[in-house]
Amino acid sequence: MHPALLRQAADLSLESGGCIKFDLKTWGEELHIALCGVTNLRTLENFQMLAEYTSRRPVPPFLFASTLLIPGYIDEQEVSGIAAFIASLNPDIPYALLAFHPQFMMKDLPTTSRRHAEECLEAAKAQGLRNVRVGNIHLLGDYY
DSSP states (O other), X not given: OOHHHHHHHHHHHHHHTOOEEEEOOOSSHHHHHHHHSSOSHHHXXXXXXXXXXXXXXXXXXXXXXXXXXXXXXXXXXXXXXXXXXXXXXXTTSOEEEEEOOOOGGXXXXXXXXXXXXXXXXXXXXXXXXXXEEEEOGGGOBOOO
């Protein structure tokens, strides 16, 4: 999204009491290009810009981040990089690690394992984030 439009969305969210949820898919740019077909540089720049708004309204949180834990792609290293980035901006920004369910182009992958989710949760906390959780826990399995 163009930063000028994002600022408009941010102002509307602040005025209305809404929030903005960002899907931070990967930390590594090459992996982001492989999974999404585009770089993640604008995404990270936009997230950084929005993090500046978080002090204006801490409750309810203005900004949320999430990452889908795709088996074989998004591991503790990726989550650790994303979490360090978020923590450097504001360690109180909520961060959800979402269990993956195979669909569309990735039907051949298993759902996220409980072990994988727990390892990623610990990696995020180790970077100093104070509000991290695992979402879609009903999808977690023991496939790997």
